[in-house]
Amino acid sequence: MNTMDCRPIGVFDSGVGGLTVVRALMDRLPFENIVYFGDTARVPYGVKSVGTIEQFTQQIVEFLLKREVKALIIACNTIAAVAADRVRQMAGGIPVLDVIEAGALAAVEATKTGDIGVIATSTTVNSNAYARAIHHLNPNTRVYSQACPLFVPLVEEGWLDHEVTRLTALEYMKSVLVEDVDTVVLGCTHYPLLKPLLTDVTEGRITLVDSAVTTAEATAQRLAEAGLLNRSRGVPDYHFYVSDIPLRFQTIGERFLGRSMRDLEMVKLG
Amino acid sequence: MNTMDCRPIGVFDSGVGGLTVVRALMDRLPFENIVYFGDTARVPYGVKSVGTIEQFTQQIVEFLLKREVKALIIACNTIAAVAADRVRQMAGGIPVLDVIEAGALAAVEATKTGDIGVIATSTTVNSNAYARAIHHLNPNTRVYSQACPLFVPLVEEGWLDHEVTRLTALEYMKSVLVEDVDTVVLGCTHYPLLKPLLTDVTEGRITLVDSAVTTAEATAQRLAEAGLLNRSRGVPDYHFYVSDIPLRFQTIGERFLGRSMRDLEMVKLG
Numbered sequence: 001m002n003t004m005d006c007r008p009i010g011v012f013d014s015g016v017g018g019l020t021v022v023r024a025l026m027d028r029l030p031f032e033n034i035v036y037f038g039d040t041a042r043v044p045y046g047v048k049s050v051g052t053i054e055q056f057t058q059q060i061v062e063f064l065l066k067r068e069v070k071a072l073i074i075a076c077n078t079i080a081a082v083a084a085d086r087v088r089q090m091a092g093g094i095p096v097l098d099v100i101e102a103g104a105l106a107a108v109e110a111t112k113t114g115d116i117g118v119i120a121t122s123t124t125v126n127s128n129a130y131a132r133a134i135h136h137l138n139p140n141t142r143v144y145s146q147a148c149p150l151f152v153p154l155v156e157e158g159w160l161d162h163e164v165t166r167l168t169a170l171e172y173m174k175s176v177l178v179e180d181v182d183t184v185v186l187g188c189t190h191y192p193l194l195k196p197l198l199t200d201v202t203e204g205r206i207t208l209v210d211s212a213v214t215t216a217e218a219t220a221q222r223l224a225e226a227g228l229l230n231r232s233r234g235v236p237d238y239h240f241y242v243s244d245i246p247l248r249f250q251t252i253g254e255r256f257l258g259r260s261m262r263d264l265e266m267v268k269l270g
Numbered sequence: 271m272n273t274m275d276c277r278p279i280g281v282f283d284s285g286v287g288g289l290t291v292v293r294a295l296m297d298r299l300p301f302e303n304i305v306y307f308g309d310t311a312r313v314p315y316g317v318k319s320v321g322t323i324e325q326f327t328q329q330i331v332e333f334l335l336k337r338e339v340k341a342l343i344i345a346c347n348t349i350a351a352v353a354a355d356r357v358r359q360m361a362g363g364i365p366v367l368d369v370i371e372a373g374a375l376a377a378v379e380a381t382k383t384g385d386i387g388v389i390a391t392s393t394t395v396n397s398n399a400y401a402r403a404i405h406h407l408n409p410n411t412r413v414y415s416q417a418c419p420l421f422v423p424l425v426e427e428g429w430l431d432h433e434v435t436r437l438t439a440l441e442y443m444k445s446v447l448v449e450d451v452d453t454v455v456l457g458c459t460h461y462p463l464l465k466p467l468l469t470d471v472t473e474g475r476i477t478l479v480d481s482a483v484t485t486a487e488a489t490a491q492r493l494a495e496a497g498l499l500n501r502s503r504g505v506p507d508y509h510f511y512v513s514d515i516p517l518r519f520q521t522i523g524e525r526f527l528g529r530s531m532r533d534l535e536m537v538k539l540g
Contacts, residue, residue, distance in 0.1 A: 041322050042312045047426070052311050052514040055538075126517060150434075153423040156317070164420075164441065167434045244322040247396060268325075270540050 006230045008033035008237070009219070010069030012060050015043030016249075017152075017189030018075030019256035021099065024216035025073075026238075026259075029223070032230050033237040035067050039269070041243035044152060045078040046121025046188070053123070057083040059269040061090045063241070070228050073219060074098035077187050077211070078121055081129035095222045102218045103185045103211030104133035110207045111183040114141045117176035117206075120187030122147040130187055144179040148172045148188075155190045156252060161197055169194070169201045183207045193255070240264045276500045278303035278507070279489070280339030282330050285313030286519070287422075287459030288345030289526035291369065294486035295343075296508075296529075299493070302500050303507045305337050309539070311513035314422060315348040316391025316458070323393070327353040329539040331360045333511070340498050343489060344368035347457050347481070348391055351399035365492045372488045373455045373481030374403035380477045381453040384411045387446035387476075390457030392417040400457055414449040418442045418458075425460045426522060431467055439464070439471045453477045463525070510534045 009029075011022055015038050022036055037060050039045075045053050057079050064072060071094055074080045074087060080098035088096050107116050118130040124147075131143040151172075154165045176184060184206050186192055192210045199208065223229050230236075242249070245266050253261050279299075281292050285308050292306055307330050309315075315323050327349050334342060341364055344350045344357060350368035358366050377386050388400040394417075401413040421442075424435045446454060454476050456462055462480045469478065493499045500506075512519070515536050523531050 041318060047516055048311060048514050049516045052516075122517060149427055150420075150423050150429075153420050157419055159420075164434055164437045167437065171434065244318050246317055246319045246322075247392060 004230065004232055005070055005228045006033060006232060007068050007070035008035040008239070009071050009073060010035050010037070010064035010067065011073045011075050012037040012064060013076040013189060014039050014045035014078060016040065016253050016256050019253055020189050020192050020212040021073060021075035021215050023256070023258045024212040025219060028216040028220050031233055031236055034239070035064065035069060036238070036240045037064055038240070038242045040246065040249065044121070045076065046123045046152065047149065048123065050082045053079060054083045054086050056270070057086060058090065061087055063267070063269060065090070069094070071095040071097065071219065071223060073215065075189060075215070077124045077189065081124040081127035095226055095228070097215060097219050097222060099189065099211040099215050100129050100133050100187070102215040103187060103209055104130060104137055105218070106209045106211065106214040107183050107185045108134060108137045108141065110209055111141065113180070113182045114138070115179060115181040116141055116143050117179065117181040117184035118143060118145045118187045119148050119172065119176065119184060119191065120145065121152070122149055124187055130185060144176050144181060146172055146176050151194060152188065152190045155193050160193055165194070165197060166201060169198060173198070173201055177202065181206065183209060185209045186211065238263060241267050243267060243269055274500065274502055275340055275498045276303060276502060277338050277340035278305040278509070279341050279343060280305050280307070280334035280337065281343045281345050282307040282334060282349070283346040283459060284309050284315035284348060286310065286523050286526050289523055290459050290462050290482040291343060291345035291485050293526070293528045294482040295489060298486040298490050301503055301506055304509070305334065305339060306508070306510045307334055308510070308512045310516065310519065314391070315346065316393045316422065317419065318393065320352045323349060324353045324356050326540070327356060328360065331357055333537070333539060335360070339364065341365040341367065341489065341493060343485065345459055345485070347394045347459065351394040351397035365496055365498070367485060367489050367492060369459065369481040369485050370399050370403050370457070372485040373457060373479055374400060374407055375488070376479045376481065376484040377453050377455045378404060378407045378411065380479060381411065383450070383452045384408070385449060385451040386411055386413050387449065387451040387454040388413060388415045388457045389418050389442065389446065389454060389461065390415065391422070392419055394457055400455060414446050414451060416442055416446050421464060422458065422460045425463050428525075430463055435464070435467060436471060439468060443468070443471055447472065451476065453479060455479045456481065508533060511537050513537060513539055
């Protein structure tokens with residue numbers, strides 16, 4: 001067993017949303033090196049076709065594998081929904097974790113009634129990936145899904161507690177709440193930033209599953225099992241690659257990461 | 271003078287929004303062949319950096335020039351704002367028209383007080399391209415700009431007359447209306463679909479300039495001057511190329527185009 005595996009964990013997303021997973025990983029595994037890739041030049045993926053998402057994902061995974069990562073974390077629900085198999089094929093035996101597996105597990109553990117809601121982008125909802133993952137873990141659950149395409153732009157606009165966001169949330173949540181769910185999975189890495197508002201809108205009666213935290217926990221377990229943890233106690237290296245650095249990127253990124261973002265570098269893919 | 275120039279007009283946009291310009295062209299120049307390119311795999315451009323937008327634009331223009339277009343129309347405000355010079359350099363003498371030049375001209379003609387508002391994406395507003403174009407035409411005007419990043423996703427969600435869209439419009443228009451403008455340029459090709467709602471929100475006191483129509487008019491004039499009109503009276507060919515065909519694309523596209531969209535083809539750039 002390698003007790004000093006200081007190779008980085010590779011985390012990737014279509015944009016900045018995956019930084020919520022990086023943030024949870026930094027908290028849960030404070031000695032691990034992390035390399036992040038966000039495809040900000042082509043974001044968002046959630047409104048694009050499966051073929052295009054697979055092609056973009058392949059380019060990202062090739063990039064990260066060249067950086068000798070010891071594990072890959074799909075920190076994007078859309079990629080996890082439609083291209084997780086492709087990533088596992090490419091990974092060559094290193095662990096691959098994804099936000100959907102982790103979120104589904106947390107939802108199944110949280111629900112008491114077995115009625116689970118999932119809110120996500122259109123592509124994630126249409127893929128049915130959450131329902132499949134949840135039913136695989138517990139065939140006695142019922143899953144109700146709702147696409148919420150406006151949540152990502154609302155979060156990026158910073159309207160986290162705005163009347164417009166509240167009204168939008170009420171509209172989207174209506175069809176989920178009518179099904180009497182007791183648990184709702186936040187099936188997009190942008191949504192954890194709306195947690196306070198969504199708690200409010202659902203009057204605190206619903207357990208909201210944030211897959212960033214559950215993904216970090218699953219990663220810690222999987223690395224420990226595989227003997228891949230970095231047991232050196234040095235200051236970790238964090239490196240952030242993106243395919244574009246637009247205006248306000250640093251501001252938005254740091255809102256997701258919850259701390260300052262150094263070692264940010266732009267690379268072109270494709 | 272060539273009286274039978276049946277080469278197509280090339281129209282391009284970051285996505286589907288430019289189809290509003292195609293629609294206006296079909297009405298104004300019913301005998302012209304048109305080839306459209308929408309970069310739906312990488313849309314939206316309005317939140318991306320200037321360097322990235324220039325690179326993507328160059329790929330689109332190369333693609334259209336290979337299709338032997340007789341004119342290029344930049345039907346995307348963001349591209350017009352930051353990459354119009356690049357397009358003109360590449361065009362090799364064929365006419366290049368863009369929505370900003372056309373919109374600026376229409377605004378200057380429409381205003382009585384000289385106080386003009388511009389609403390657009392963040393990148394377009396930050397480029398200051400409308401203010402430059404308007405001041406160039408009439409230095410005595412004053413221009414007030416407001417970025418409206420939520421309008422594109424609201425239009426794509428189809429919430430054209432929704433309370434959420436109304437509240438969002440009120441919030442965005444507040445800072446423009448306080449400046450007592452009498453004319454507002456819809457500086458994004460998605461916005462014409464919000465014209466009824468914006469007329470309502472501004473209580474009909476403002477002239478809303480839709481650059482799709484003014485761009486078609488400017489194109490007609492320029493082609494006539496250059497002797498490039500197609501004087502054959504046949505049924506025109508329309509060909510639509512996009513870099514991705516996601517779910518609901520046809521529906522959304524036809525909402526912009528105002529008619530059915532045949533000859534749709536997917537091509538990969540970059």
